[in-house]
Amino acid sequence: MTASRDERFISLVPRLVSATYFDEAATAVLQAMFTCVEETLADSPFASRARILRGVVHLRPEDSYQRLFGIDRPSGARIEGTGYLTSGSVWSWIEKHRCSVSIDVQRASLRSWMPDGAMALRHTPEAAGMPGDATRERMLGRDATHVHVVPLRAPGGSVDGMITIEVSCRGAVGLELPWAECHEELAILASIAGAFIAARALPLRSDEPASPDEFLPVVGQSTAHLVELLRAFAPRDDTILITGPTGAGKSRLARWCHEHSQRRGQPFESLDLLGVPEDLQMAELFGWKRGAFTGAVKDNPGAVARAAKGTLFLDEIDKLSLKAQAGLLRFIEERAYRMLGDDGAGERRADARLLVGTNADLRAAVRAGRFREDLYYRINVLPVRLLPLAERLDELPRWADFMLNRRHQEADGKGTARFEPEAMKLLVSAPWPGNLRQLDNIVRRAYALQLAGQSGLGGDLVIQRRHVERALTFDSDAEPSALTKLLWRAALSFVNEAERRRGGSAPLPLDLTDAFRGMVLGAAVQRTGNRDHAFTLLGQEMLLKNRNHHRTLLRELSRVREILDLLGGEVDPDLLAVLDADKEP
Numbered sequence: 001m002t003a004s005r006d007e008r009f010i011s012l013v014p015r016l017v018s019a020t021y022f023d024e025a026a027t028a029v030l031q032a033m034f035t036c037v038e039e040t041l042a043d044s045p046f047a048s049r050a051r052i053l054r055g056v057v058h059l060r061p062e063d064s065y066q067r068l069f070g071i072d073r074p075s076g077a078r079i080e081g082t083g084y085l086t087s088g089s090v091w092s093w094i095e096k097h098r099c100s101v102s103i104d105v106q107r108a109s110l111r112s113w114m115p116d117g118a119m120a121l122r123h124t125p126e127a128a129g130m131p132g133d134a135t136r137e138r139m140l141g142r143d144a145t146h147v148h149v150v151p152l153r154a155p156g157g158s159v160d161g162m163i164t165i166e167v168s169c170r171g172a173v174g175l176e177l178p179w180a181e182c183h184e185e186l187a188i189l190a191s192i193a194g195a196f197i198a199a200r201a202l203p204l205r206s207d208e209p210a211s212p213d214e215f216l217p218v219v220g221q222s223t224a225h226l227v228e229l230l231r232a233f234a235p236r237d238d239t240i241l242i243t244g245p246t247g248a249g250k251s252r253l254a255r256w257c258h259e260h261s262q263r264r265g266q267p268f269e270s271l272d273l274l275g276v277p278e279d280l281q282m283a284e285l286f287g288w289k290r291g292a293f294t295g296a297v298k299d300n301p302g303a304v305a306r307a308a309k310g311t312l313f314l315d316e317i318d319k320l321s322l323k324a325q326a327g328l329l330r331f332i333e334e335r336a337y338r339m340l341g342d343d344g345a346g347e348r349r350a351d352a353r354l355l356v357g358t359n360a361d362l363r364a365a366v367r368a369g370r371f372r373e374d375l376y377y378r379i380n381v382l383p384v385r386l387l388p389l390a391e392r393l394d395e396l397p398r399w400a401d402f403m404l405n406r407r408h409q410e411a412d413g414k415g416t417a418r419f420e421p422e423a424m425k426l427l428v429s430a431p432w433p434g435n436l437r438q439l440d441n442i443v444r445r446a447y448a449l450q451l452a453g454q455s456g457l458g459g460d461l462v463i464q465r466r467h468v469e470r471a472l473t474f475d476s477d478a479e480p481s482a483l484t485k486l487l488w489r490a491a492l493s494f495v496n497e498a499e500r501r502r503g504g505s506a507p508l509p510l511d512l513t514d515a516f517r518g519m520v521l522g523a524a525v526q527r528t529g530n531r532d533h534a535f536t537l538l539g540q541e542m543l544l545k546n547r548n549h550h551r552t553l554l555r556e557l558s559r560v561r562e563i564l565d566l567l568g569g570e571v572d573p574d575l576l577a578v579l580d581a582d583k584e585p
């Protein structure tokens with residue numbers, strides 16, 4: 001190892017340590033790699049002919065894109081928009097074999113630098129790991145004749161992404177660029193970077209912060225990086241796989257991608273496979289002719305044909321039957337399909353860009369034999385994950401305001417609509433298993449309750465806390481697991497607080513959780529407006545019978561006071577009212 005290589009390793013570390021943005025960390029490792037490759041090329045027969053075009057860092061842990069950043073070598077500028085190598089097959093090869101690969105783009109050959117030092121050369125365009133025709137064409141279009149790809153390893157050893165270096169050297173087509181001389185050093189640089197980059201989800205510094213629009217009205221810090229990624233992915237024709245829980249907004253995000261693609265203005269067709277029985281999936285996708293099956297009273301072109309020239313969003317793709325998976329794979333590979341019952345016309349073609357959504361773990365479905373592996377790799381080109389609402393609480397107040405104003409406009413309301421601060425606090429502290437869809441329902445319900453309590457839609461509308469509380473209560477009736485989730489969250493908060501106090505102020509012992517009984521009793525007294533009813537509601541008739549319930553309530557509420565004294569902070573006004581009422585003789 002030469003001194004300059006040592007220096008490169010040593011000088012990279014402090015740059016990575018001090019990086020506060022992903023861009024900075026990625027720039028540091030790319031610059032070190034550029035220098036390494038340039039020095040190697042300078043000592044080779046291609047010295048005067050080869051030039052580096054660009055380098056890109058792809059961070060995709062657990063198989064979904066988290067960050068993407070690239071530098072255009074000649075200008076030193078950040079790569080904008082669509083200029084990224086996004087070959088699903090290269091990624092799947094790297095992930096599986098955990099080794100670097102060098103690609104001769106024109107000759108369609110792929111050299112793998114196996115971890116045991118062996119080297120495998122594969123020559124056909126169809127060979128596993130080789131980028132598909134469209135990706136190769138794109139690379140050649142920007143004069144990239146050779147690409148070297150290095151795995152990005154996380155500290156635990158998992159491969160959490162890759163770094164790609166594109167070189168242009170027309171004179172070397174069919175010849176070996178000197179990757180043999182530098183691939184080890186590049187792998188070490190990537191490993192050093194991986195230890196920092198993959199372990200920390202550094203934010204992306206964007207010159208142009210993600211701005212909300214009609215199709216994505218709220219973009220907070222927690223989704224800004226996702227929107228940034230989608231800005232690069234949306235304009236391409238590759239498939240985007242959007243994973244995320246039900247109701248988180250996958251369909252809307254798919255629509256946003258369509259609106260930010262060249263296909264904007266063309267049809268956007270959405271098919272939710274959850275609602276389509278397996279035996280009708282082929283028909284819904286590819287259409288049918290009249291009489292193709294019982295009930296087919298007239299021709300139906302199918303979702304693929306309706307999406308022609310535009311975009312087709314297939315939600316809940318994991319629900320696709322194996323038969324329909326085969327049909328979809330064929331459509332993706334050849335853009336060809338057959339309509340049900342159309343024996344005469346033969347094959348049809350449609351140019352539709354595919355976007356796919358799921359809440360399931362598709363890899364697990366592949367392992368279980370429920371999802372075709374070849375189809376998985378075809379749709380897993382640009383995977384992104386939409387977080388559940390509970391993990392993007394920074395956005396929640398803006399979503400709630402947006403949904404409230406949307407409802408207000410639908411109702412032709414005058415003036416403005418807003419939540420009072422206490423109502424908003426309640427929304428932020430709720431668990432949201434149903435995500436944005438649930439929030440929308442709650443907002444609509446609270447709006448209706450508020451309207452019912454005041455006359456007409458005249459002036460500004462301020463939604464009060466009690467209406468939100470009632471709306472949430474209705475909702476938790478419909479969602480029995482919500483209480484368990486809330487209890488669990490409360491337990492976690494309790495433990496967090498106990499930890500925070502460790503070694504410092506008064507401890508928070510387990511016994512204080514008894515205060516919860518007092519709070520439940522207090523809430524029941526407040527809700528029923530009567531102690532006897534509250535005790536009956538909570539199954540404590542025995543205490544009532546013995547007329548012991550007043551004393552019990554006093555004792556339970558004293559525990560509540562104890563914990564409030566210890567914790568301090570703001571106390572819910574309703575709880576205060578119960579406590580104050582009990583002070584009176």
Ligand SMILES: Nc1ncnc2c1ncn2[C@@H]1O[C@H](COP(=O)(O)OP(=O)(O)OP(=O)(O)O)[C@@H](O)[C@H]1O
Binds near residue numbers: 244245249272440
């Ligand atoms: N960008 C958005 N603009 C406006 N409303 C949104 C947006 N995203 C989500 N919502 C609200 O959340 C609801 C659920 O969104 P969406 O249907 O996109 O979720 P999803 O993740 O596709 O859910 P599922 O998988 O259950 O179909 C919408 O009906 C809407 O009320």
